[in-house]
Amino acid sequence: EDQVTQSPEALRLQEGESSSLNCSYTVSGLRGLFWYRQDPGKGPEFLFTLYSAGEEKEKERLKATLTKKESFLHITAPKPEDSATYLCAVQKYNFNKFYFGSGTKLNVKP
């Protein structure tokens, strides 16, 4: 069964305390893996796309990596403004199919 699982469901960090969020998938025929950030009361905002195992993308304090079975979103020295829910989605080669995880709610305390 095609599935995307994110862990942990919630994560509380102190400002400056680095950590990683996990997105594991059992979707066959991966076309791309997408990371989004969602603030309360807003729509998901695109962060990264990864297409093949070994690929890495960076943006400010965020770095996304991809293996054949999972992706990690590494947050280095987070700040309170990084607090949000982070979603990952997997696209199959059947273009219209995107599978979303339930998200990780990140709370960074000052």
Added chain:
Amino acid sequence: NAGVTQTPKFRVLKTGQSMTLLCAQDMNHEYMYWYRQDPGMGLRLIHYSVGEGTTAKGEVPDGYNVSRLKKQNFLLGLESAAPSQTSVYFCASSSRTAGNTIYFGEGSWLTVV
């Protein structure tokens, strides 16, 4: 730089009433989607469209209808609202020429009482 625009943003309906959510995108994307987001269940696809005049069922289509008469617009209709349709609804669009990335609207909060 509007992107994907949804209206209305908030709506309260009584059980059995009907309504339409409107979505417009200005990116010339060929694909459009309607998702619902509920606590603990993530984003679930209701219906989608691969082009003007076409629609298809997603994961949770029951109780909803859609239409795409123009490339830039995608309408989601509730014919007879039920409390189970209380949710946040997101419209989204994507294009093969834009890296297949899905871009979302700001959401529509619907409460059915």
